Amino acid sequence: MRPTKPTKPTTASSVLSEAELLERHGVLPSAQRLAIAQYVLRTDEHPSADQVFAKVKRALPMVSRATVYNTLNLFVDKGLLRAHVLAEGKVVFDPNLAPHHHFIDEETGAIHDVPWSALAVSNVDALEGFDVHEYQVVLRGKLKKARST
Amino acid sequence: MRPTKPTKPTTASSVLSEAELLERHGVLPSAQRLAIAQYVLRTDEHPSADQVFAKVKRALPMVSRATVYNTLNLFVDKGLLRAHVLAEGKVVFDPNLAPHHHFIDEETGAIHDVPWSALAVSNVDALEGFDVHEYQVVLRGKLKKARST
DNA sequence: TCTCGGTTTAGACTCAGTCTAACCCACGTG
DNA sequence: CACGTGGGTTAGACTGAGTCTAAACCGAGA
CATH class of the missing domain: 3.30.1490 (Dna Ligase; domain 1)
Structure with missing residues (x-):
């Protein structure tokens, strides 16, 4: 509705691109955030922050740990992810809202x-x-x- | 049953002294272990290890952190305590078995x-x-x- | 080009928890 | 009584998760 900016006519919310998803939740996209989103918003592995870091580093080797932590916390704030404390000493992230x-x-x-x-x-x-x-x-x-x- | 060794005829298990409790669970008593037991086996505060450490330190100032951690883990092994991971980044201990x-x-x-x-x-x-x-x-x-x- | 805000970065730092090596001390033995 | 042995305890080093900080980076606008 209101195609002032011609946003792609996305069929369903589950096929949004990561960029659109982030924008809809008030997160400015960036290369790092997209790389993180591409993994963590689609996985069902319940990764810990360091697992996300390791995974994202393969796609974007110069990414820093701080960015991953910041981004994950940002996603949680903005309602893109949930954090759970279930296992020994680790917070895991879950895109299943x-x-x-x-x-x-x-x-x-x-x-x-x-x-x-x-x-x-x-x-x-x-x-x-x-x-x-x-x-x-x-x-x-x-x-x-x-x-x- | 089988009172080979005349264990005191304790009325109920909940009024055992800490020393007896430890012995029954195969834990050799010591001043440190008793001090820790006196707090952690009676509390309903769900303390973390460092909270136990702080508390016990008041009664027994020379106690070391390592001893508190060792003892809590020993108590968990021996079935005197349970450990739960519930809150952000902390293991809490619970004598409610x-x-x-x-x-x-x-x-x-x-x-x-x-x-x-x-x-x-x-x-x-x-x-x-x-x-x-x-x-x-x-x-x-x-x-x-x-x-x- | 300059500035400004937001993002990213490396590295220092903190905090929980484990590990290690030395030490203490009660006990049993010669 | 000297000696060794084995728990238990200790301080401090170490690790791993996570945060903080200050500097650098980057894209948009004046």
């Missing part, structure tokens, strides 16, 4: 998303003395080695 | 226990592909300023 639960593989430490609808928590609203703003179930265990990858 | 949930005050960062029975999570056993060993609900929000403390 919809509420969901997390399963942590006790053997590998890998984090998997569990769809919100897969579990139901009853009684949250009735909790005495707590005004709950958000919640999630954190599960730990082993991956079942069933069929399929 | 029974399963329970946690509520994190978003304003102060304080952690409160939520009794296991206060919430119910359905469908955990039916989760596809995950062999869940333990889980908890992590809630975030504000404390309701209602009556009572």
Whole structure:
């Protein structure tokens, strides 16, 4: 609507270019920010900041650690990412903004998303003395080695 | 049972002295370990290791950080404590060994226990592909300023 | 060209936590 | 009683995640 600036007629929000995504969230794009966005907004690996740093460095070798940290925090501020503290001593980033639960593989430490609808928590609203703003179930265990990858 | 060694007929496990508690869990008592136990096994503050260190230092000023860390990890190994990673970059220790949930005050960062029975999570056993060993609900929000403390 | 604001950079710094090597001390032995 | 042995403790060095800072960079406008 209002094609003052001819923004590409994007079909759906999920096929926006990273540049558009950033702009829509009030983040000025830059080469570094785009490189970071291209990885971290599309992954389901729940990477830590240093993992993002390592990954982005391959595409953009001169990028600095500070920039990666700044950018990730900026993305969290602007609502492009969520940060979770789940595992030992590390903040991990998650582009999945919809509420969901997390399963942590006790053997590998890998984090998997569990769809919100897969579990139901009853009684949250009735909790005495707590005004709950958000919640999630954190599960730990082993991956079942069933069929399929 | 089998009172080969006449262990004191303790009324309930919750009134054991720290020294007895440690011994029962296979931990040789020492002045430092007792001082740490006296605080950390009785608190509901969910302290971090450095908070324990600060607290214990008042009672036993020559204690070293390494000892506190060693001892806390030893207690976790021996099942006297549980460690949780809930808040930003800190491991907190919790003498409450029974399963329970946690509520994190978003304003102060304080952690409160939520009794296991206060919430119910359905469908955990039916989760596809995950062999869940333990889980908890992590809630975030504000404390309701209602009556009572 | 000059300036200005925002971005990036390297490196110093902080903080939590671990590691190491020396030390202490109670105990058992000759 | 000297000696060795083995926990436990200690200070301090070290590591790894993350923040801070000051300088450099860069693109847009005057």
